[in-house]
Amino acid sequence: MSQVPASLLTLIAGIVITLLSVWVSLNHGLLPEQVSEQAPLVDNLFSIMLGIAFALFLVVQGAILIFVIKYRRPPGDDTDGVFLEGNFPLEIVWTAIPALIVIGLGIYSVDVYQRMGGFAPSTGMMAHSHPSAHVAHQPGHPPGSAIAAPLVADAADPASASVMDPDSEKAYKLPIYGFGAPPEAKNKADVTVNVVGLQYAWLFTYPDDGLTTGELHIPVGKSVQLNITAQDVIHSLWLPQFRLKQDALPGEKSQLNFVATKTGTYPIVCAELCGSYHGSMRTQVIVHTPEDYQQWLEENKVAQANSLNQAIAANPAEMSVSEFLTPYGEEMGINAEMLKQLHPHQ
Ligand SMILES: [Cu+2]
Numbered sequence: 001m002s003q004v005p006a007s008l009l010t011l012i013a014g015i016v017i018t019l020l021s022v023w024v025s026l027n028h029g030l031l032p033e034q035v036s037e038q039a040p041l042v043d044n045l046f047s048i049m050l051g052i053a054f055a056l057f058l059v060v061q062g063a064i065l066i067f068v069i070k071y072r073r074p075p076g077d078d079t080d081g082v083f084l085e086g087n088f089p090l091e092i093v094w095t096a097i098p099a100l101i102v103i104g105l106g107i108y109s110v111d112v113y114q115r116m117g118g119f120a121p122s123t124g125m126m127a128h129s130h131p132s133a134h135v136a137h138q139p140g141h142p143p144g145s146a147i148a149a150p151l152v153a154d155a156a157d158p159a160s161a162s163v164m165d166p167d168s169e170k171a172y173k174l175p176i177y178g179f180g181a182p183p184e185a186k187n188k189a190d191v192t193v194n195v196v197g198l199q200y201a202w203l204f205t206y207p208d209d210g211l212t213t214g215e216l217h218i219p220v221g222k223s224v225q226l227n228i229t230a231q232d233v234i235h236s237l238w239l240p241q242f243r244l245k246q247d248a249l250p251g252e253k254s255q256l257n258f259v260a261t262k263t264g265t266y267p268i269v270c271a272e273l274c275g276s277y278h279g280s281m282r283t284q285v286i287v288h289t290p291e292d293y294q295q296w297l298e299e300n301k302v303a304q305a306n307s308l309n310q311a312i313a314a315n316p317a318e319m320s321v322s323e324f325l326t327p328y329g330e331e332m333g334i335n336a337e338m339l340k341q342l343h344p345h346q
Contacts, residue, residue, distance in 0.1 A: 017058045025051025035241040035266055035287065037259040038179075041112045042243035048108070052101055117179040117257050178228065178246045178254040189225035189257060191218055197228070197235030197248035199274060200281040211300050216285040219293035220263050226256045236272035239285060245271055260287040 025047040034040055113119070193216065194205040205212045218224045228237055230248035237256070238245040246256050270281035288296060 013062070017055050017062075020058065021051045021055035024054045031243075032241050033262070034243070035260055035262045035264070036239075036243065037261055038116050039241070039243040039261075041115055045105075045109055045112050049105060052105075119180075176253050176255055177249070178256050179244070180255060180257055190222035192225045192227065193218070195226050195228045195237060195248065196231055197237065197270065197274075197281075198231040199233065200270070200277040202235075202237065202268060202270075202281070202283050206297070209297055209301060211297070211304060213300070215283050216268060217293065217296055218260055218285065218287055219290045220260050220287050222290065223257065223259050228254045228256065233274050234272050235270050235274050235281070238269045238271035239266065240269065241266040242285075247272060260285075263287045263289055263292075 028047065028050055030050075031043055031046065034043060192207060194207055195216075196203045196205070201214060202216075203212060203214065204216050216226075226237070226246075228246055228248045229252065230250045232250060234250070235248040236245060237248055242258055242260070244256050244258055246254050248254065265284050265286050268283045268285050270278060272278075274281065
């Protein structure tokens, strides 16, 4: 062992640590599946950072371990340790290496941010507005549909009034946070969805089709633009499998542009502690094939039109509490008798 020069040992250790770190960065398996075109960009950055962190961990912990063993106190030796002066070249080396790593990672992450559209001029408008369509298809709720109207009208308002209305001067002037269209995507997004976060749910409005849902439905392989806002407090729309997360801010707009690459159902989580039931603020994104997506659109347009008519037909103002609640009670397994007890004077 004593014949092997230290420089050769260091070289071998360096090679072994490099190989191990590269293997860890390629095989860590810590991330869920990738479901968007943007996901590999984020994952590559993460994997490289993990590889560097693992190499540093081995170097630092390995050095500690070697020193603890090799330079341990011999039995009977009660003298002080050797006093070591600082080593100027060594200090330059261990300052320069982390500095280079940090600068390199900084440049790389800015490149990822740009490729995801982070520097796209975010007026929120791009070229895809249909002013007349927005007016005509405002998540339409005729006067009298008292059940659904307040929730949806209020919720749709911040997003539709300023983000979606191209005539609104605000739309051009206010900055928009989040990932705009990637530089190569010059045209309009194929699907635009207005997203509103409110305690404790996400509401998705399809301005081109006049639909409102509690789950996000998108077609695979098409560019999707989410115009995000919040109604009450700050929420955060997180799509882990898409590697996308964007805060939803009351009174501000933010957006996400992405393309899904795999059909399936994936979770949507609120990633901002937003109140007592924050943990339940979950829903899902369903990625359809383009044909299934069209079918879903058509079916739901019909379904929502029907439920709207029913809402008009039954004017809640003219109903007693029992009459109004009975259909909901049946859904929840509560019968008329129980309702009477809950509301004895109705
Ligand atoms: Cu929330």
